[in-house]
Amino acid sequence: MNIKRKQLKIEDVLFNTFNAAFMLVLAIVTLYPFINTIAVSFNDGLDTIRGGIYLWPRIFSLQNYKAVFFSGTVYNAFFVSIARTVLSTVLNLFLTTMLSYTLSRKEYVLRKPITIICVLTMYFNAGLIPNYFLIKGLGLLNNFWVYVIPTLISAFNMVVIRTYICSIPESLIESARIDGAGDFRIFLKVIFPLCKPCLATIALFVAVGSWNAWFDTFIYCSSKQELSTLQYELMKLLSSTSNANANPAMAAGVGANSQASSSLVTPLSIRAAITIVAAMPIIVVYPFLQKYFIVGLNVGSVKE
Amino acid sequence: MANNISALNNNKSPSAQVQLQASLKTSKWSLLKNQKQLVFMSVPLLIYILLFSYAPIWGWLMAFQNYKPAKSFFNQKWVGLQQFEYLFKDEAFIRDFVNTLCMSVINLVLSFVTAIILALLLNEIKNMFFKRTIQTISYLPHFLSWIIVCGIVSTCLSTEGGIVNEVLMALGIIDSPVLWLSEGKYFWGIVGAANVWKELGWNTIIYIAAIASIDPAQYEAAEMDGAGRFRKMWNVTLPGIKSTIIILLIMNIGRVMDAGFEIQYILGNGLVSDWSETIDIYVLKYGIKQFNYSLATAAGIIRSVISIVLLFAANFVAKKLGEERLI
Numbered sequence: 112m113n114i115k116r117k118q119l120k121i122e123d124v125l126f127n128t129f130n131a132a133f134m135l136v137l138a139i140v141t142l143y144p145f146i147n148t149i150a151v152s153f154n155d156g157l158d159t160i161r162g163g164i165y166l167w168p169r170i171f172s173l174q175n176y177k178a179v180f181f182s183g184t185v186y187n188a189f190f191v192s193i194a195r196t197v198l199s200t201v202l203n204l205f206l207t208t209m210l211s212y213t214l215s216r217k218e219y220v221l222r223k224p225i226t227i228i229c230v231l232t233m234y235f236n237a238g239l240i241p242n243y244f245l246i247k248g249l250g251l252l253n254n255f256w257v258y259v260i261p262t263l264i265s266a267f268n269m270v271v272i273r274t275y276i277c278s279i280p281e282s283l284i285e286s287a288r289i290d291g292a293g294d295f296r297i298f299l300k301v302i303f304p305l306c307k308p309c310l311a312t313i314a315l316f317v318a319v320g321s322w323n324a325w326f327d328t329f330i331y332c333s334s335k336q337e338l339s340t341l342q343y344e345l346m347k348l349l350s351s352t353s354n355a356n357a358n359p360a361m362a363a364g365v366g367a368n369s370q371a372s373s374s375l376v377t378p379l380s381i382r383a384a385i386t387i388v389a390a391m392p393i394i395v396v397y398p399f400l401q402k403y404f405i406v407g408l409n410v411g412s413v414k415e
Numbered sequence: 416m417a418n419n420i421s422a423l424n425n426n427k428s429p430s431a432q433v434q435l436q437a438s439l440k441t442s443k444w445s446l447l448k449n450q451k452q453l454v455f456m457s458v459p460l461l462i463y464i465l466l467f468s469y470a471p472i473w474g475w476l477m478a479f480q481n482y483k484p485a486k487s488f489f490n491q492k493w494v495g496l497q498q499f500e501y502l503f504k505d506e507a508f509i510r511d512f513v514n515t516l517c518m519s520v521i522n523l524v525l526s527f528v529t530a531i532i533l534a535l536l537l538n539e540i541k542n543m544f545f546k547r548t549i550q551t552i553s554y555l556p557h558f559l560s561w562i563i564v565c566g567i568v569s570t571c572l573s574t575e576g577g578i579v580n581e582v583l584m585a586l587g588i589i590d591s592p593v594l595w596l597s598e599g600k601y602f603w604g605i606v607g608a609a610n611v612w613k614e615l616g617w618n619t620i621i622y623i624a625a626i627a628s629i630d631p632a633q634y635e636a637a638e639m640d641g642a643g644r645f646r647k648m649w650n651v652t653l654p655g656i657k658s659t660i661i662i663l664l665i666m667n668i669g670r671v672m673d674a675g676f677e678i679q680y681i682l683g684n685g686l687v688s689d690w691s692e693t694i695d696i697y698v699l700k701y702g703i704k705q706f707n708y709s710l711a712t713a714a715g716i717i718r719s720v721i722s723i724v725l726l727f728a729a730n731f732v733a734k735k736l737g738e739e740r741l742i
Binding site: 131 | 460552559
């Protein structure tokens with residue numbers, strides 16, 4: 112009996128060791144590419160070509176970042192990206208929550224038809240070309256608002272927020288109503304503030320989605336350089352350098368505008384630097400919002 | 416409300432019934448009048464949804480025309496199913512269709528298997544701090560855009576000091592660096608691996624939540640019966656998360672025509688296009704770039720219709736098997 116228990120323990124120890132080792136490998140595989148990209152972005156451009164940069168820059172240099180930020184295009188794209196992210200997050204959250212509130216009111220006559228119309232949009236999409244014609248018809252081509260207006264309401268987020276609102280005690284709404292508040296006032300002063308934990312998660316999703324988007328720039332705004340976004344600039348770089356392996360013109364274009372001597376800047380380094388600039392806001396915000404999105408996902412997994 | 420009317424129907428004269436219906440109607444209107452604020456808050460948004468999600472469906476009619484941008488919509492030539500016929504004869508379309516299907520099935524299988532295994536293994540870690548740290552790290556790539564992930568992938572696979580080539584050479588598996596992104600036969604594998612790298616941690620969240628809701632008494636009972644660690648995983652944990660797995664499977668089968676677009680578009684190049692092009696890229700190529708709007712719309716319709724049919728089919732099968740359903 113004793114021996115058997117001991118054997119079991121050895122098995123357990125083996126399993127746990129193997130498991131922990133596996134998790135460590137997973138963590139390394141996940142983190143290594145970042146660390147490597149950071150190292151490359153801080154390393155001297157010409158030196159990088161020699162290879163052998165792993166975790167730490169060999170010849171430290173800020174040249175790559177200077178090239179990125181002194182080039183007007185990337186600098187401008189950075190601000191367009193921030194503007195679109197902030198605007199669409201704020202508007203999307205406010206309007207989606209407002210719709211969720213009206214659709215959470217059981218006495219509302221139009222509740223059912225609007226809910227069905229809204230939820231159905233999750234299951235179909237008209238497709239690229241019809242949407243393109245709509246945007247064109249509305250005069251949103253090469254217009255900054257094309258980044259904000261088409262994504263104002265999201266059906267999935269509506270369902271999540273509505274579920275959350277339904278968990279708020281009805282008596283709070285009732286007492287506000289007795290104090291003479293109308294529905295809009297109740298929404299603004301009672302519901303919206305109470306939804307904070309849920310909205311933190313949704314805000315993260317909306318903001319990340321908007322920050323990471325490049326396809327709308329590509330389809331709707333590609334002929335207007337001043338509306339380009341950071342992700343799109345990175346995309347252009349990627350498709351010109353990594354694919355063909357031979358056409359560094361685009362990267363040179365970024366470098367050429369810079370005051371830094373462009374001979375020190377290589378496509379590989381520039382790409383690493385822009386990747387870090389594009390990933391940084393998310394990596395910085397992520398640990399703070401991390402605890403919220405677990406809560407939010409659990410809310411979302413409870414249906415109706 | 417219908418019940419009320421039929422109940423009243425029994426003991427009131429027909430004229431009274433008409434009056435009642437009229438008053439019900441007016442009461443609905445007066446209710447709506449009292450709900451003015453709710454109407455003001457929701458109806459503009461309803462119009463917005465109709466405009467942005469429903470109005471473009473009108474554009475599907477283009478697939479049955481030979482659309483020329485110069486003419487107005489009503490002066491176009493109607494061609495029936497000609498565009499669809501052309502598509503099914505077009506080798507490029509068939510090839511893209513197969514590519515889409517294969518890549519997304521690979522992604523589906525890989526992401527399910529890896530996520531379930533990782534969730535099971537994470538569940539075995541007793542040290543909470545270690546577990547949370549691993550989880551936090553593994554969720555991170557989900558929040559990065561595909562552009563960034565593609566940049567990372569191409570750096571790792573590069574022949575000039577890319578980590579994959581260096582490791583494989585150090586292990587003696589290959590003699591000289593492999594041009595991973597220039598050979599079609601590797602492309603599907605690269606897409607699958609990149610998908611796993613990006614979404615693995617994120618996909619486990621829902622399984623971990625499901626595992627946490629399994630009654631601990633079941634584990635205790637299994638232990639009493641002498642079940643070991645793997646036995647408990649197989650006979651308690653997996654059945655416990657079965658319904659979650661099936662729901663997710665149905666949702667993902669509905670998305671089989673959606674193999675992703677970005678990674679194929681960014682990493683694909685002339686050398687691997689036979690393997691990398693998907694229906695989405697086909698639509699883009701013919702629609703936006705060559706102005707063949709009708710053909711591209713038809714291709715988009717085929718994709719949407721197949722998705723919806725698959726979604727309902729999977730839902731139906733789940734219902735027959737007595738499992739939970741999505742719709």
